[in-house]
Amino acid sequence: MSDFPEELRALLRQPDTAKVIATVGREGAPHVAARPTLQLLANGDLAFAEVLDSSQLSKDLVYALWFERPIAIGISRGEAAWQLTARPWRCVVAGPLLKQFLLAARAAQGPDADIATVWVLRVDAVRDDSPETQRLADAALRPNAGAHLDRESLVRRAVVS
Amino acid sequence: MPRPHDPGPREVAALHPQVPFLILLKMDLQRRGLQLTPAALDAVQDPLYDYGRSYVIYGQGEAVRKNAPGPLLLRDGTSVLVLAGAQTADPYTVDFHDGRFVLYDAAEFIDEVDFTPRPDYYGKRTSRGVPMETIATARPQRLDLNPYRFCHFWEGGNQCRYCAYFTDVTATKALVDGKFPREVDPEDIYETVAEALKEPGRFSQVMLTSGADPRGERTFDFEVGRQIEALQAIGRNFKTRRFASELIGCAYDKQQLQRLHDETGLTSYCPDIEVWDPKLFDWICPGKAKFNGRDWWIRSALEAVDIFGPGNVYTNAVAGVELAQPHGFKTLDEALASHFEACEFFAKHGVVYLSLVWIPWRGSQFHGQKQPPLEFYARLIQGLRDIKRAYGLKAVNDDYRHCGNHGDSDLERID
Numbered sequence A: 001m002s003d004f005p006e007e008l009r010a011l012l013r014q015p016d017t018a019k020v021i022a023t024v025g026r027e028g029a030p031h032v033a034a035r036p037t038l039q040l041l042a043n044g045d046l047a048f049a050e051v052l053d054s055s056q057l058s059k060d061l062v063y064a065l066w067f068e069r070p071i072a073i074g075i076s077r078g079e080a081a082w083q084l085t086a087r088p089w090r091c092v093v094a095g096p097l098l099k100q101f102l103l104a105a106r107a108a109q110g111p112d113a114d115i116a117t118v119w120v121l122r123v124d125a126v127r128d129d130s131p132e133t134q135r136l137a138d139a140a141l142r143p144n145a146g147a148h149l150d151r152e153s154l155v156r157r158a159v160v161s
Numbered sequence B: 001m002p003r004p005h006d007p008g009p010r011e012v013a014a015l016h017p018q019v020p021f022l023i024l025l026k027m028d029l030q031r032r033g034l035q036l037t038p039a040a041l042d043a044v045q046d047p048l049y050d051y052g053r054s055y056v057i058y059g060q061g062e063a064v065r066k067n068a069p070g071p072l073l074l075r076d077g078t079s080v081l082v083l084a085g086a087q088t089a090d091p092y093t094v095d096f097h098d099g100r101f102v103l104y105d106a107a108e109f110i111d112e113v114d115f116t117p118r119p120d121y122y123g124k125r126t127s128r129g130v131p132m133e134t135i136a137t138a139r140p141q142r143l144d145l146n147p148y149r150f151c152h153f154w155e156g157g158n159q160c161r162y163c164a165y166f167t168d169v170t171a172t173k174a175l176v177d178g179k180f181p182r183e184v185d186p187e188d189i190y191e192t193v194a195e196a197l198k199e200p201g202r203f204s205q206v207m208l209t210s211g212a213d214p215r216g217e218r219t220f221d222f223e224v225g226r227q228i229e230a231l232q233a234i235g236r237n238f239k240t241r242r243f244a245s246e247l248i249g250c251a252y253d254k255q256q257l258q259r260l261h262d263e264t265g266l267t268s269y270c271p272d273i274e275v276w277d278p279k280l281f282d283w284i285c286p287g288k289a290k291f292n293g294r295d296w297w298i299r300s301a302l303e304a305v306d307i308f309g310p311g312n313v314y315t316n317a318v319a320g321v322e323l324a325q326p327h328g329f330k331t332l333d334e335a336l337a338s339h340f341e342a343c344e345f346f347a348k349h350g351v352v353y354l355s356l357v358w359i360p361w362r363g364s365q366f367h368g369q370k371q372p373p374l375e376f377y378a379r380l381i382q383g384l385r386d387i388k389r390a391y392g393l394k395a396v397n398d399d400y401r402h403c404g405n406h407g408d409s410d411l412e413r414i415d
């Protein structure tokens, strides 16, 4: 189980945070899917509701669980961005967690809303992936390298009269 | 005497990298059974797990004395319908520590597991005072009903030789205050289903099965009439004409099948062939051979496709039983070839052929016979899945969420 910084916890609680899951299936094809219901459980696992067993994401998660392949999760909102590496840990088909997600779906979308499963994901690594954090890290690693020299903070402009 | 080496799921997965460890584990759990440590048995008394005393009358042997849990759940969501009472000499063990159930093979930690949560309708009674869990049992997503709790093939010793169904009727009756008539009142069925459907997201399919009853003007007329009554009682709970349902029954003629389709909301039908080889069918399933023979059972499945549509008719094989001695196949290859021939034949006609792991239950004529090794099942399910995939067939009714008994339909999850 990985540590979740408070900023990431807060992001996961925001309804307008983008939450995407990247997988690779049996045929090796990469796949990305947005899953807005993704949320943090009390034990540090993540969970989200999946509507269909036949979705590409469901198939890829089963494949990843069976054959111990990692998946990636992207969490972002505005300039904030986090990158997580995880494993599909459990596919929940009945019980309190399924009921909780189903009732949430019905509260949001009406009484005919349905889900097939809840996927529980075990997070192995969490990384701050925001552009600012990356820039600072890059600057610390290789100062003066790579950036365009005409940037306002660098270049001294000749004053032409 | 040391037990002969029996390669387990890890060894077999190494030999068959296309077959996931968890499916092999499930099939090995089915083969070898399960026992609970005292800590696990205490933990399943929790209201979340307590299924009450087990009413599943499938060769429990020494039934658990405390309340039993529901089906075991593996992490991929599949369920394993093994009862918590060892059927074999070396069952797996479920223990409970640090707030979770854990599975062991002897001293080796295998994986974290769970049990199916108890449905809300358990513990309630119908207006006639019948405990609802005796009317319908619950798998993770499937409601199982048994409208007629007797198989007439047992009269005169014509039962299938691997069958231990109904051998525990006396014990089961005692568990429910003697309220265990053969025939279930359709009103009890109606009320139980109505109650079960009050729980959000608990069920997505209804399954009916019964013991065989060949009586009637035409063979199985009594049985068909009863199934129609039960399905109509269930159907009163729905606004739509059809509801996701499966009937595992005897082999009915076309007119009977048409009635089931037209007079009820049934969506799929499953007459089990059990054993494909003609001679072994006659030996292993004498009741089916008597009423009305292998060709009749095959024809029924094929004719049902015209009525229910391709992919909505199933047939199960008790895989491994064709190796029972003295008359069974002598090699695994012969047995596999027989399954693949059957699967191809049925697939060509739009029927989904599924395999079940044979368990030589106590109470069955085959108790004490040797099961095939786990590797047999690894080869079998791959072959069956490949054949069905070639014909565009997928077991949507008997998948991991609804049935959980079939390694071959599990493999389809990533197709």
Ligand code: SF4
Binding pocket: B151, B152, B153, B154, B158, B159, B160, B163, B164, B165, B210, B211, B212, B287
């Ligand atoms: S038909 Fe065969 S398997 Fe089914 S209950 Fe009767 S004897 Fe048992």
